Amino acid sequence: MNARMSRAIAIIGGTGPAGTGLALRWARAGETIIIGSRDAARAQKTAETIRSRIGADAQVSGMENPAACAASDLLVLTVPFEGQAALLKQLKPAIRPGSVVIDATVPLAASVGGRASRTLGVWQGSAAQQTAELVPKGISVAAAFQNVSADVLSGDEDLDCDVIVCSDDPNATQVAMELAAKIAGVRAIDGGKLENARIVEQIAALLIGLNMRHKGHGGIRITGLPDNAFMR
Amino acid sequence: MNARMSRAIAIIGGTGPAGTGLALRWARAGETIIIGSRDAARAQKTAETIRSRIGADAQVSGMENPAACAASDLLVLTVPFEGQAALLKQLKPAIRPGSVVIDATVPLAASVGGRASRTLGVWQGSAAQQTAELVPKGISVAAAFQNVSADVLSGDEDLDCDVIVCSDDPNATQVAMELAAKIAGVRAIDGGKLENARIVEQIAALLIGLNMRHKGHGGIRITGLPDNAFMR
Numbered sequence: 093m094n095a096r097m098s099r100a101i102a103i104i105g106g107t108g109p110a111g112t113g114l115a116l117r118w119a120r121a122g123e124t125i126i127i128g129s130r131d132a133a134r135a136q137k138t139a140e141t142i143r144s145r146i147g148a149d150a151q152v153s154g155m156e157n158p159a160a161c162a163a164s165d166l167l168v169l170t171v172p173f174e175g176q177a178a179l180l181k182q183l184k185p186a187i188r189p190g191s192v193v194i195d196a197t198v199p200l201a202a203s204v205g206g207r208a209s210r211t212l213g214v215w216q217g218s219a220a221q222q223t224a225e226l227v228p229k230g231i232s233v234a235a236a237f238q239n240v241s242a243d244v245l246s247g248d249e250d251l252d253c254d255v256i257v258c259s260d261d262p263n264a265t266q267v268a269m270e271l272a273a274k275i276a277g278v279r280a281i282d283g284g285k286l287e288n289a290r291i292v293e294q295i296a297a298l299l300i301g302l303n304m305r306h307k308g309h310g311g312i313r314i315t316g317l318p319d320n321a322f323m324r
Numbered sequence: 325m326n327a328r329m330s331r332a333i334a335i336i337g338g339t340g341p342a343g344t345g346l347a348l349r350w351a352r353a354g355e356t357i358i359i360g361s362r363d364a365a366r367a368q369k370t371a372e373t374i375r376s377r378i379g380a381d382a383q384v385s386g387m388e389n390p391a392a393c394a395a396s397d398l399l400v401l402t403v404p405f406e407g408q409a410a411l412l413k414q415l416k417p418a419i420r421p422g423s424v425v426i427d428a429t430v431p432l433a434a435s436v437g438g439r440a441s442r443t444l445g446v447w448q449g450s451a452a453q454q455t456a457e458l459v460p461k462g463i464s465v466a467a468a469f470q471n472v473s474a475d476v477l478s479g480d481e482d483l484d485c486d487v488i489v490c491s492d493d494p495n496a497t498q499v500a501m502e503l504a505a506k507i508a509g510v511r512a513i514d515g516g517k518l519e520n521a522r523i524v525e526q527i528a529a530l531l532i533g534l535n536m537r538h539k540g541h542g543g544i545r546i547t548g549l550p551d552n553a554f555m556r
Contacts, residue, residue, distance in 0.1 A: 209516070241548060252547040284441070284533050291530040298523040301516050308549035315484040316473060317540035
């Protein structure tokens with residue numbers, strides 16, 4: 093295992109559209125990716141699909157979520173909100189000390205049969221804050237990537253959106269911003285404390301509503317801030 | 325009173341930075357503006373300042389809030405959240421049947437001594453939904469302009485942001501979008517039902533946090549939607 097492999101990105105729930113899209117973009121940027129899934133065969137199939145799109149150099153493998161989790165200290169969560177808490181309880185023993193968990197989860201009301209353009213109230217304030225409560229002590233959580241269109245990620249065009257990163261740990265913020273900036277067309281910005289994820293998560297529901305109403309793949313850009321506020 | 329005057333824009337709380345900035349932009353676009361304030365003298369002083377900036381042609385007057393309200397059927401609310409409910413109770417008898425109320429209020433936690441980068445939970449879901457409950461029956465409410473920087477509005481440069489309009493009445497949505505599109509650099513977009521104001525209001529708190537952290541005057545643009553989704 094070389095230095096690169098020790099910083100593989102494990103995408104938990106990586107066979108869904110958002111996880112697969114992120115994996116594609118990061119693999120294209122030369123990162124080593126582990127696709128995690130409940131089903132190892134599905135994870136391997138997604139990894140194979142990505143390799144076939146990018147070429148033989150692509151470092152993408154697939155395994156069950158707990159194995160993916162144990163194989164990396166950089167975890168990206170792209171699971172539906174309704175599965176998040178149970179999954180984190182299952183993964184807890186497998187999470188390596190010092191790991192950074194980047195949570196892209198949005199608590200859409202669709203999780204309980206409601207609309208994808210509405211959110212649920214989460215006791216802790218946001219899905220990402222719930223994650224922070226469920227991971228082992230000392231594990232840092234950053235919220236990011238909630239507002240990046242899975243459809244656009246899965247394509248070949250550059251993106252046209254910003255990623256707002258929220259975390260209570262400056263190191264986790266930095267790691268998440270660097271990952272965001274690896275996606276062509278994305279600018280990353282420090283959005284402050286993890287508690288602010290409650291707003292960023294809700295923007296995802298607003299964008300889903302705009303997508304339904306106006307037929308598109310909405311994202312957001314922040315305007316009016318100095319250029320050095322962004323990492324790209 | 326000519327046809328134009330019958331569609332004057334009354335800006336309730338128009339002596340504050342957001343109200344004054346909107347008045348300046350709309351007066352510049354040739355609209356007739358009534359600045360409303362608790363204090364008629366202050367309202368007249370603000371009107372005079374705007375006229376002196378724009379020139380003798382500017383149609384801007386100032387009066388007490390209830391008089392402003394009675395003089396127009398197009399009301400724009402730019403009052404601090406902590407004063408909103410009491411003001412609406414005071415104005416209720418003065419609101420003309422068939423009026424459209426455009427609410428720019430954000431329920432910032434600063435209203436109760438907290439931070440401007442956090443919001444309060446409003447029982448009805450959002451400040452705009454509270455407004456809808458407090459206006460007379462049959463009066464339409466649209467939520468808009470929460471995310472437009474007052475500092476930028478007060479300047480001379482074109483804006484660089486979108487205005488998301490939420491309302492349960494298509495006519496109110498249309499009126500608010502037309503007003504937004506009169507501001508140079510602003511694109512207006514239909515954000516769906518009034519209930520979505522709860523998300524748009526929270527974006528204002530997020531932007532305030534970004535402004536503090538990164539020293540700027542943040543706004544948002546929606547990307548990834550077809551051009552015909554926007555009015556400009």
